[in-house]
Each structure stands twice: as C-alpha cells, then as structure tokens.
Amino acid sequence: MPYTLISATPSPYARKVRITLAEKNIPFTLQTEVPWDSTTETPKYNPLEKLPVLIPDNGKPVYESHYILEWIEAKHPDPPMLPRDVDDRLFAKQVEVVADGICDALVLCFFEKQRGEGKESEPWTARQMRKVEGGLQALATWVDQSKDGKFLIGDSLTLADVAAGSVLGYMAVRWPGHPWMSKHPQLKKYWEGLDARKSFSETRPSPQNIKDQIV
Ligand SMILES: N[C@@H](CCC(=O)N[C@@H](CS(=O)(=O)O)C(=O)NCC(=O)O)C(=O)O
Numbered sequence: 087m088p089y090t091l092i093s094a095t096p097s098p099y100a101r102k103v104r105i106t107l108a109e110k111n112i113p114f115t116l117q118t119e120v121p122w123d124s125t126t127e128t129p130k131y132n133p134l135e136k137l138p139v140l141i142p143d144n145g146k147p148v149y150e151s152h153y154i155l156e157w158i159e160a161k162h163p164d165p166p167m168l169p170r171d172v173d174d175r176l177f178a179k180q181v182e183v184v185a186d187g188i189c190d191a192l193v194l195c196f197f198e199k200q201r202g203e204g205k206e207s208e209p210w211t212a213r214q215m216r217k218v219e220g221g222l223q224a225l226a227t228w229v230d231q232s233k234d235g236k237f238l239i240g241d242s243l244t245l246a247d248v249a250a251g252s253v254l255g256y257m258a259v260r261w262p263g264h265p266w267m268s269k270h271p272q273l274k275k276y277w278e279g280l281d282a283r284k285s286f287s288e289t290r291p292s293p294q295n296i297k298d299q300i301v
Pocket of ligand 1: 100134136151186
C-alpha cells in the first residue's frame with residue numbers, strides 16, 4: 087500500500103517532501119488539508135498537530151519535515167538526495183536549516199498580520215523579517231559560491247536545492263511583493279532553473295482558505 091502524505095497547498099515544508107518523493111519515484115497518496123481548521127487530521131498522527139505527516143504502510147506516522155526527509159533517505163537511498171562527501175552532506179542540512187528558518191519567520195509574520203488592525207506587533211514583525219532577509223542573503227551567497235549557479239552542491243539536485251527551492255517558491259506565491267528577485271538576481275535565476283523541474287512544477291504552492299479563527 088503506498089504511503090500517505092498529509093499536506094497543505096501552501097506548505098513549503100510539505101513541498102520538500104512532495105518533491106523528494108517525486109524525485110525518488112516513490113508512489114504516495116496526497117491528503118491535502120487545512121491544518122489550522124478543526125477538521126484537520128494532524129492531531130491523530132502528530133502530537134504537535136502539524137503537517138507534513140508521512141504515514142507509511144506500517145501505519146507509524148513520521149512527522150517534522152526534516153526528519154521525514156531523513157527517514158525517506160534512510161529507507162529509500164536511491165537516487166540519493168544527499169552528497170557522498172560528509173562535509174557536503176552537512177552543508178546540505180545547514181541549507182535546509184536556513185530555508186526552514188525563513189519559512190518559520192514568514193509564518194510568524196503571516197499570523198501577526200492576522201491579529202487585525204492596530205494589534206500587530208511592529209517590532210516582532212521587523213525581527214522576523216530581519217531573519218528572512220538574512221536567510222535570503224545566505225542563500226544568495228551560497229548560489230554565488232556554487233559551481234555554476236544551477237545546484238548548490240556539485241552537478242545534481244540535493245536536499246539543499248529542495249529546501250532552498252521550496253522556500254523561494256513560497257516567497258514567490260505568498261509574498262509576491264517582496265523584492266528578493268531584484269535584490270538577488272542570481273537567486274531568481276537559480277530558483278527558475280529548479281522550478282522548471284517536473285517535481286517542482288507539479289508541486290507549486292497555492293493559497294488555502296482558513297475557516298477557523300487562529301490568533
Ligand atoms: N517545523 C515543521 C513546521 C511545519 C508547519 O509549521 N506546518 C504548518 C502548516 S504550513 O505552515 O506548512 O502550511 C502546520 O501544520 N501548522 C499547524 C500548527 O502549527 O498548529 C516542519 O518542518 O514540518
């Protein structure tokens with residue numbers, strides 16, 4: 087029985103898993119939810135009530151995107167999404183830390199805005215956006231330092247590109263007004279190259295309609 091992946095249409099974290107499953111040709115059933123609504127099934131599988139959640143055929147749920155990707159890499163090592171060289175492997179995970187950290191800051195900003203007129207904390211939002219800017223600068227620097235600006239490590243797609251591509255795709259769809267493409271043209275070119283891959287073009291994020299009051 088194929089795996090089930092609990093996902094959400096905008097989720098950059100879930101997109102990393104969707105891209106990786108596609109790149110490894112692992113069949114799965116996509117269960118799309120709004121994790122913020124009371125109808126979500128995430129609490130059934132994840133004590134932290136978050137998606138993505140991967141439910142393998144043994145029914146033991148796997149959650150937290152970076153761990154899901156470690157789990158998939160361990161169970162389905164070919165084609166590898168991590169380089170052989172140990173320092174390159176560690177660098178790929180560091181890129182994922184920064185990419186996920188940008189997503190975390192953006193999600194905090196999104197919900198700060200949901201607090202309503204006059205209730206948003208400006209210093210809190212400014213702090214989060216500083217993390218976004220710093221993270222994007224790190225990604226741009228790593229693209230400059232890469233072999234040819236197509237992949238962050240070597241000549242093929244790795245976890246680093248899956249994580250970086252997912253957060254850049256999230257920015258493009260959920261923060262269209264942000265000037266990252268003009269500020270970092272090399273990052274835009276890098277992202278466009280990744281986004282042309284089937285595993286990326288078939289998993290592009292889209293907004294969701296949150297019914298419940300969250301903050
Ligand atoms: N660190 C987690 C973050 C996952 C996360 O925040 N998921 C959101 C949905 S989304 O932001 O990815 O679209 C969620 O389920 N939030 C529900 C909640 O936090 O209660 C991971 O990498 O898996």
